[in-house]
Amino acid sequence: MGFTITEKIMGRAAGVNSISAGTNAQFRPDYMIAYDFPGYTDIMFQQMQDDFGIVKVLDPERYVLFIDHMTTRSNDREQQVHDVTREWGARNGVAVHEGLGIGHQLTAELGYALPGKFLVHFDGHVSGVGAFGALGWGVRKDLLEAWVSGGVYLDVPASTRFWLDGTFQPGVDNRDLLHSIISTIGADGCAHQVMEYGGPGAQTMSIDRRQGLCAMAMFTGAVSAIFNPDELSLEYSSRVARTDYDPLYSDPDAQYVSTVNVNLSDLSPQVVMPGSAKASNTKSVGDLAGTPVQHAYIGSCASGRIEEIRAAASILKGKKIATGLRLNVVPTSESIYQQAAKEGLLDILTEAGAHVAKSSCDFCFGYAAPLQDGDKCISTGVLNISGRMGSVDAEIYMASAYTVAASALAGRIVDPREVV
């Protein structure tokens, strides 16, 4: 019987030759990652020292810290929060990456997300590293277990295979695929599993599309998502790798819970209604077309990459966004920002009336430019629960960068296929 790439990565992380779905064991992550946030990392630093007597970690190269939240107000409070992180990182010899963008993207750019590697974070969007044949798992508070003991107990997940054919039609992307999957299999369709993407359609997908797709795995109940490495991702990995790596691949006779076939060519733009990404909130764009919006956002760890910036620019070029509408475009990393500037995309967006900001998580969770009571926003962010981007009385619709850009132009939700 063969094994999935997930079983193989976890087997390697458990130090055994093979391990099967359902096994509970302790796993040693290659990287144990966090972004700093009050009440999370500051407390963990304190606990490490006070309760566990760890004044300096033994293997600092396995710890990774990002400063990507609370970066936009430049006030004393932010400095205090980040100084604690900088001090702990310096004392422990642990890398603290700041000013470079959103950590989940930097995990790729800085060469942590390598084929066959196992990465944990307290935040579940670390699953985006699956684009590179790495396994990323958001273990919530159990990150402390990893930081203290070097390992973390987990159940090896079974996998559902998503076999993709065809290619995205103009104006349709990975975001529409993800929400189509949820509307088909439900918000618990892959509960406690890994979503494994494969097939000819998967190979046509750019790295950006794969990252955005994998980053949203949690909304099917999955613990992660992954692509097997291919020529495209291996080329990326070879450019950024900070260490040796040894790719792993699913066996042809690996066992899956089920296989879901999706033809990318058949997909249409999807919009998620305010509240959550569950199936009953997921609609074809036509069902919500005409809904007025005053705010629009392109960014987050699940979007805002160069493909999304290009998509927005292609729609907004030579045009103006709706009067009174605020469009925030936040590239996922500084290097993406620079790339977009070089391609002239930021000028196009600015001339169209968009506000382009330096890379940060702050817009996605309502810390920067918070929504006010009664606002309606269309967003490529990861979450649309009440209060996520500001007021609990604001409403957040989620969609692809194409749909967000097209809607920003019109001041109401529109089908981007009308303008691409």
Added chain:
Amino acid sequence: MTNDSLDSSVSNLLTGRVAWVFGDDFDIDLIIGVQNIKSYDPAHLSSVCMKTFDEDFGNVVRRGDVIVGGRNFGYGHPHYPAMIAMRNAGIVAVIAESFAPGFWRGEIYQGMPLVSLPGITAKVDRWDLLELDWRNASVLNITTGARLQGQPLNPHSIDVIEAGGGYRLLLAQYGTAAAVARLESDS
């Protein structure tokens, strides 16, 4: 794993009433209302807990009661304060048709016995008295006589719950003597 010095008070068999039965894909933030999901003030959490479901919940719930959920209980971004409010109200376990992974991991870490038990919502009504063997995932509805058997927890999760949560287990295994002593004096 056993560690007498840190043994918690979670007994094998829990006997309690069903304080509420929730539906599928239930977002626990609604227990306290989304405007309160960042509150850690016990008095405030108590004042808002379950108000939109049962205005009188705080008065009728008893220590030792349990709650029952449908499929995918804890869906969304499950913030901790909702279940802190429930624990403070006296809830000692959650039984559901199935759990959302984030909730599952987060609440096991907090030491809350969770039992995944397909079919449970059809077998219980509010205020039924249940006998729950959380280690073995079996439930006897004392009120109706119905029995249900689910998939038992894995040994590590049992260790976590027995220790009173992930942090206490980690302390027992890796904590300094001073921290363990402080924990003992707290409990």
